[in-house]
Amino acid sequence: xxxxxxxxxxxxxxxxxxxxxxxxxxxxxxxxxxxxxxxxxxxxxxxxxxxxxxxxxxxxxxxxxxxxxxxxxxxxxxxxxxxxxxxxxxxxxxxxxxxxxxxxxxxxxxxxxxxxxxxxxxxxxxxxxxxxxxxxxxxxxxxxxxxxxxxxxxxxxxxxxxxxxxxxxxxxxxxxxxxxxxxxxxxxxxxxxxxxxxxxxxxxxxxxxxxxxxxxxxxxxxxxxxxxxxxxxxxxxxxxxxxxxxxxxxxxxxxxxx
Amino acid sequence: xxxxxxxxxxxxxxxxxxxxxxxxxxxxxxxxxxxxxxxxxxxxxxxxxxxxxxxxxxxxxxxxxxxxxxxxxxxxxxxxxxxxxxxxxxxxxxxxxxxxxxxxxxxxxxxxxxxxxxxxxxxxxxxxxxxxxxxxxxxxxxxxxxxxxxxxxxxxxxxxxxxxxxxxxxxxxxxxxxxxxxxxxxxxxxxxxxxxxxxxxxxxxxxxxxxxxxxxxxxxxxxxxxxxxxxxx
Amino acid sequence: xxxxxxxxxxxxxxxxxxxxxxxxxxxxxxxxxxxxxxxxxxxxxxxxxxxxxxxxxxxxxxxxxxxxxxxxxxxxxxxxxxxxxxxxxxxxxxxxxxxxxxxxxxxxxxxxxxxxxxxxxxxxxxxxxxxxxxxxxxxxxxxxxxxxxxxxxxxxxxxxxxxxxxxxxxxxxxxxxxxxxxxxxxxxxxxxxxxxxxxxxxxxxxxxxxxxxxxxxxxxxxxxxxxxxxxxxxxxxxxxxxxxxxxxxxxxxxxxxxxxxxxxxxxxxxxxxxxxxxxxxxxxxxxxxxxxxxxxxxxxxxxxxxxxxxxxxxxxxxxxxxxxxxxxxxxxxxxxxxxxxxxxx
Numbered sequence: 001x002x003x004x005x006x007x008x009x010x011x012x013x014x015x016x017x018x019x020x021x022x023x024x025x026x027x028x029x030x031x032x033x034x035x036x037x038x039x040x041x042x043x044x045x046x047x048x049x050x051x052x053x054x055x056x057x058x059x060x061x062x063x064x065x066x067x068x069x070x071x072x073x074x075x076x077x078x079x080x081x082x083x084x085x086x087x088x089x090x091x092x093x094x095x096x097x098x099x100x101x102x103x104x105x106x107x108x109x110x111x112x113x114x115x116x117x118x119x120x121x122x123x124x125x126x127x128x129x130x131x132x133x134x135x136x137x138x139x140x141x142x143x144x145x146x147x148x149x150x151x152x153x154x155x156x157x158x159x160x161x162x163x164x165x166x167x168x169x170x171x172x173x174x175x176x177x178x179x180x181x182x183x184x185x186x187x188x189x190x191x192x193x194x195x196x197x198x199x200x201x202x203x204x205x206x207x208x209x210x211x212x213x214x215x216x217x218x219x220x221x222x223x224x225x226x227x228x229x230x231x232x233x234x235x236x237x238x239x240x241x242x243x244x245x246x247x248x249x250x251x252x253x254x255x256x257x258x
Numbered sequence: 259x260x261x262x263x264x265x266x267x268x269x270x271x272x273x274x275x276x277x278x279x280x281x282x283x284x285x286x287x288x289x290x291x292x293x294x295x296x297x298x299x300x301x302x303x304x305x306x307x308x309x310x311x312x313x314x315x316x317x318x319x320x321x322x323x324x325x326x327x328x329x330x331x332x333x334x335x336x337x338x339x340x341x342x343x344x345x346x347x348x349x350x351x352x353x354x355x356x357x358x359x360x361x362x363x364x365x366x367x368x369x370x371x372x373x374x375x376x377x378x379x380x381x382x383x384x385x386x387x388x389x390x391x392x393x394x395x396x397x398x399x400x401x402x403x404x405x406x407x408x409x410x411x412x413x414x415x416x417x418x419x420x421x422x423x424x425x426x427x428x429x430x431x432x433x434x435x436x437x438x439x440x441x442x443x444x445x446x447x448x449x450x451x452x453x454x455x456x457x458x459x460x461x462x463x464x465x466x467x468x469x470x471x472x473x474x475x476x477x478x479x480x481x482x483x484x485x486x487x488x489x490x491x
Numbered sequence: 492x493x494x495x496x497x498x499x500x501x502x503x504x505x506x507x508x509x510x511x512x513x514x515x516x517x518x519x520x521x522x523x524x525x526x527x528x529x530x531x532x533x534x535x536x537x538x539x540x541x542x543x544x545x546x547x548x549x550x551x552x553x554x555x556x557x558x559x560x561x562x563x564x565x566x567x568x569x570x571x572x573x574x575x576x577x578x579x580x581x582x583x584x585x586x587x588x589x590x591x592x593x594x595x596x597x598x599x600x601x602x603x604x605x606x607x608x609x610x611x612x613x614x615x616x617x618x619x620x621x622x623x624x625x626x627x628x629x630x631x632x633x634x635x636x637x638x639x640x641x642x643x644x645x646x647x648x649x650x651x652x653x654x655x656x657x658x659x660x661x662x663x664x665x666x667x668x669x670x671x672x673x674x675x676x677x678x679x680x681x682x683x684x685x686x687x688x689x690x691x692x693x694x695x696x697x698x699x700x701x702x703x704x705x706x707x708x709x710x711x712x713x714x715x716x717x718x719x720x721x722x723x724x725x726x727x728x729x730x731x732x733x734x735x736x737x738x739x740x741x742x743x744x745x746x747x748x749x750x751x752x753x754x755x756x757x758x759x760x761x762x763x764x765x766x767x768x769x770x771x772x773x774x775x776x777x778x779x780x781x782x783x784x785x786x787x788x789x790x791x792x793x794x795x796x797x798x799x800x801x802x803x804x805x806x807x808x809x810x811x812x813x814x815x816x817x818x819x820x821x822x823x824x825x826x827x828x829x830x831x832x833x834x835x836x
Contacts, residue, residue, distance in 0.1 A: 026356060035452050040440050053356055053437030054452075067345030068355050168455040191457030194261070387566040393549055394560040395579030396624060405578065409568050 025050045025224045028060035029073035030139065030212065032167065032187045038250060039073065041240035046227055056138050070221025071228070075139050075212045083215065091216040093229040094253035096237055100143055100208040101188055101199040103171075104129070104180035109200050117207050118150035120200055125153040125160075130179035134170045135162035139210070144182045147207060171195060184210060186249045212250070268460025273467050284468060286358065287445040291426040293362045298369025298421050303414055306374035307403045310381025311392075321378065327371025333430025335367045340434050356437040361445070364431035369421035376420050380413025381406055412484045419480045423473055446472075495674055496525040500658030501557075501628050506545050508538075515541045517682045523628070523658045528651075530669045531662045532693070533679035534705055539662040542679070543632050546660065559624035563632040563662075565617030567605035572597070575605050576616050580623055587653075588623035594649045595619050596642075610637035615646070622653040629659045635668055644739070644832040647671050670694065670711050670746050671831040678702045690746075695792075695800055703785065710754070710799050712747040716740065716830065723772075724830050731796040733823075734772040737830030745830040753827035754801035756791060757820040758811050771822035775799070779817045782808070793819055 027050055029039045034054030043050040055063075057074040061083050064072045073095060074080060084090055102120055103109075108129060114120040124131055133155070134141045148155050161179065163170045167187045174181040175195045188199070202208070216225040227233050234252035241248045272280070309320060342348050343355040354360045384392075388409060392402055407414060429447035436443035438452060446469045453462035499522045508516040516538045523529045531539045540563055545551045547560035567575050576592055577585050592598045595615040600608060608616070614637040621629065634650065635643050647668065663669050669676055669690060676693040678686045686693055686702045693702070694709035714728030716739055724737035726747050735747045755769075759776065777795035789808045791801045799821060813819060 031455065034438075035456050051356060051437075051439045051442055053439055055437075063340075063344065063355075066347060067350070068343075166451075166455040168457040171457060187456070194457050194459065385566060387562065387564045388568070390544075390549055390562050391566040391568075394547055394562065396559075396581075396626065397579045401579075405568060408570075411569075 023049070025070050025221050026068065027052045027071045027073065027221075027224070028055055028063060028069040029053070030057060030060075030075055031055060032184050033073065033212070033250065036186045036190050036244055038186065038240055038244050041243050042228070042233070042236050043224075045232075045236035045239065046224060048224060050224060056136075058137060064215070064217045067218060070216075070218040071225050072215040072217055073212055074215065075210055076142060077211075080213055080215065087217070091225070092213050093225075095212045095214040095229060096250040096252045097209055097211045098250045099185050099205060099210055100140065100182055101185055102180060102182050102208075103174070103188060103195075103197040103199050105178045105196065106198045108178070108180075109198050112200055114200075115203055117202060117205065118147050118152075120202070121147055122151040122153050124180050125151070125155065125157075128157075128159045130159050130161060130177050131155065132161045132163060132170055132174040132177065132179045132181045134167065134181075135164050136166070138166075140167065140182060140184055143208075143210070147182070150207065167191075171197070186245065189245050189247075189249060211253070265459045265463060269463035269467060272461050272464030280465075280468070282441065283444050283446055283449050283465070284472070286443070287426065287447075287469075288472065290358055290361045290365065290432070290445060291422060294365030294425045295369050295418065295422040297362065297366040298425075299373045299418050301366075302370040302373025302421070303377045303407065303417060304403060305370075306377025306417070307381050307407045308399075309374065310378040310384075311389075311403065311406055321375075324371050324375045324378065328375045330368065330371070331430060332364075332368055332428035332432075333434060336364050336431035336434030339364045339367065339431070343435065355435060356439060356443060358436070358443060360435040361432045361443060364435045365425035365428065368428060368431060369425050372421045372424055373417045376417035377407070377410070377414055380410040380416070383413075384410060411487065415480050415484050415487075419477055422476055426473060426476075427469065494526040494656065496527075498525045499523070500525045500527070501546065501660075503542070503546065506542065506551075508541055508545055508551055510541075515682050516545060518542065518684055521677055521684050521687065523660055525627075525658055526656045528654070528659045528661065528672055528674045530673035530676045530690075531660060531679050532664065532666075532669045532676050532705070534664065537679045538682040539664075539679050540632050543630050543660065543662055546628075547630055557626050558628045558630050559621050559626040561617055561621040561629075561631045561634055563636070565613055567608060567613050567616075570605060571601060572603050572605055572608060572612070572616055573601035576601055576620055578620065580620060581625075584623045584625055588619050591619035591622055591649070591653055592616065594652075595646065611639060611642075614638060618646075618650070622650065627657055629654060629657050631659070631661045633662055633664075635663070635665065641738075643668065644671070648832050666694070666707065666709050667748055667829060667831045670709065670748050671833055678705055680705060695798060707750055710747075710749050710751060712797065712799075713833070714745060714747060716743045716745055723825050726830055729797055731775060733828065734825035735828035735830040736826055739830060739832055744833045746833050747828050747830050749823055749828035751790060751800040751802040753823055754799060755822045756793075756801050756803055756807070756811065756813070757822065758813070759818045759820050769822060770824065772825040773821075773823040773828070775821045777819060777821060779813055779815050779819055782813070782815060791819075793821055795821060 025048060029052055031054045033039050034052055039052050043052060057076040057079055060069065060072050060074055061079055063069055080092060084092055102117055112120050112123055114123050133144060163173050167183060168191060170181060171183060171191050175197055214225060214229055216222060237250060237252045238248060241250055339360065343360055344350055384406065392406060395402065429451055432445055433448045433451065436448065438444050438448040446465050450462045450465045453465065501523050503518050503521040506516060506518045531542060533539050547558045568578060576588050580588055592601060595618060597612050597615040600612050618634055635646060638646055661672060673690050675687060676690050677684050678693060680701055686698050691711050694706045694711050697703035697706055712728040712733060714726040716724045717727050718725050718741055722736055723734050724739060726733045726735060726745055728747060733747050737745065739745055775795040777793040779791060780794045780798060781792040783790040787805055789803055789805055791803060791813065792798050793801060801821060
């Protein structure tokens with residue numbers, strides 16, 4: 001009995017020590033792309049060993065700044081540029097593009113006649129309909145604030161509710177209060193079965209486009225980086241989209257050189 | 259109501275399935291929590307015994323620090339370790355970030371003050387006659403500590419249970435230094451967070467049920483051991 | 492045969508201790524010699540236990556390394572009696588502890604869980620452990636408190652044997668134990684040592700009223716048992732034959748103890764040497780040596796071969812007209828006197 005315990009303990013220590021192998025590629029990627037399983041589905045088609053950590057763009061770039069990620073998959077132009085300025089050796093390429101949706105209860109959403117997302121937000125604020133914000137410094141929240149700036153409205157008042165939580169909780173709160181929120185399409189599709197919300201359709205949704213970049217941080221990640229942003233990687237991304245969402249949500253960039 | 263029953267039903271189906279992914283997550287959760295508890299206990303209990311027995315100036319301050327450590331937010335412990343383990347950090351050369359090893363270290367950091375604090379409390383509550391007799395013995399300080407620790411062993415068992423309960427239920431530290439990597443560093447709590455983020459409430463609840471079951475089994479085992487020990491003595 | 496040396500084993504002079512602003516111990520001058528048995532005797536709250544704790548190094552700064560200490564309430568740790576018997580002892584001391592546990596009558600309980608032991612068994616186990624220690628100074632705080640009265644003599648004898656040449660300090664408030672055990676008795680009152688001397692000196696000749704109250708005017712006669720008769724023994728004490736309660740065998744060295752208040756004084760008719768008849772078995776003739784008035788009571792010391800103190804009221808004294816140099820008769824009931832085994836000299 002004691003022998004078996006000792007062997008079990010030893011095996012455990014070996015297992016834990018073995019996991020800290022230095023030859024694996026560490027990839028930091030946006031929460032939604034990781035949580036949805038998209039990145040895992042993409043990298044499973046790659047021949048090497050890749051470990052994926054999810055986080056916000058800010059979190060991933062902070063760890064990448066310290067050299068802890070080999071490749072970063074992020075989606076905030078401003079933060080990306082700042083990072084590249086600090087790290088002249090880093091390489092950035094466009095990876096894929098998803099889009100944000102403004103979602104709300106079907107009966108109210110149908111009444112909105114706006115042509116652009118910013119106009120739609122102005123209309124929601126003007127009518128005093130409840131809007132739920134994540135207010136958590138995420139990419140989604142950053143985009144929401146940009147759209148409010150475009151709308152010319154100040155999102156302040158009892159109708160404007162902050163959760164400070166991730167997307168899943170924020171969607172549940174939005175649904176319960178028959179309110180509006182902004183959400184990445186991938187996250188919305190994953191949660192749609194539990195919700196009664198629908199997306200507002202726009203003739204022009206340029207402002208909702210959500211381009212992701214891949215950044216090569218450490219040289220050790222180059223092989224994976226080249227594969228991911230090359231033809232094979234783009235094909236793998238399309239297949240992964242189909243596998244995870246049954247449709248293309250993260251559309252591979254056609255010309256990945258930037 | 260329909261929504262709630264759907265979620266609960268899904269949760270129990272998820273647990274009943276006990277699929278390979280759940281098995282893997284459960285195994286890693288147990289290994290990481292057990293190792294972290296072991297490290298925290300091996301270092302914390304002797305420290306707690308020493309703290310409980312000794313009389314020195316500043317003991318109150320040390321005790322206050324330990325008690326504060328018992329309540330340290332896990333995410334803060336994780337952040338401290340993250341900064342140390344960053345590739346350019348002090349311990350960056352270990353390349354331990356986003357590995358189970360880092361998770362064990364972070365949780366051991368949480369387990370240590372609990373093991374020390376609960377043990378010190380138990381030793382301080384030792385009968386005055388016992389403390390007097392103890393200091394009269396012709397033994398080394400370590401030998402004295404061993405006798406005292408053995409004397410308050412139900413308290414030490416409670417310290418182990420409290421440390422294990424804390425580390426297995428925490429999410430902040432393992433998420434920050436482990437990264438919730440599928441198949442590598444995903445444990446019950448980080449999986450719950452992820453499933454909840456995805457609005458997969460059934461799976462999240464199912465994982466929660468497994469977590470509670472583990473905590474319950476471990477506590478029952480320790481309570482049983484305590485009662486058996488009490489009956490024997 | 493001389494057990495007590497002149498060399499000081501432990502000097503307690505100048506030991507002081509205060510707690511909560513109150514002086515608990517304030518010893519001006521006191522030491523214990525190698526081989527000596529010093530009894531600290533005094534009422535509850537006199538500071539006796541605190542003095543021992545100072546000596547054992549449990550409080551205060553100095554001392555402790557050379558001292559084997561038996562606390563007043565020996566604590567039994569989890570586990571068996573054997574574990575408690577051997578706790579803190581080295582291998583060479585363990586054998587002695589096993590032997591002592593047998594002599595103290597607790598070798599049959601060492602397999603029992605300590606929590607199931609009686610108070611007496613616990614005290615004997617702890618006593619065996621303390622005596623087994625090879626430290627040169629042994630300090631015992633009320634070592635017989637939990638031991639039945641009829642067993643005390645036997646335990647005292649074992650303790651005396653085991654101590655051999657070591658310096659020993661014993662705290663007790665039991666006069667029998669003090670008288671049987673001590674080479675010297677130090678009377679402690681209010682944290683201070685008020686009188687130090689042999690048991691006879693202290694119990695028969697208290698130097699102050701305070702000490703007199705504490706010792707209760709005890710008469711101590713040293714002798715050897717010549718015969719035993721049921722619950723009684725007859726003891727030869729320097730030519731004086733004394734009947735007392737006791738169960739020791741003939742030939743045993745004992746001390747006979749009785750309080751001064753148990754001694755009855757009779758005037759003697761000069762024409763007759765007949766003392767008169769009463770139920771007392773001890774009748775002695777003697778000459779009044781000294782009459783000491785202490786308030787409403789008078790202590791009359793009579794030489795009956797050795798000094799014996801009697802306590803009577805002023806009224807009785809006046810009625811009998813006794814003065815120094817008078818012949819008087821004393822009587823003491825055998826049941827008021829106790830023969831206690833003297834620790835081996």
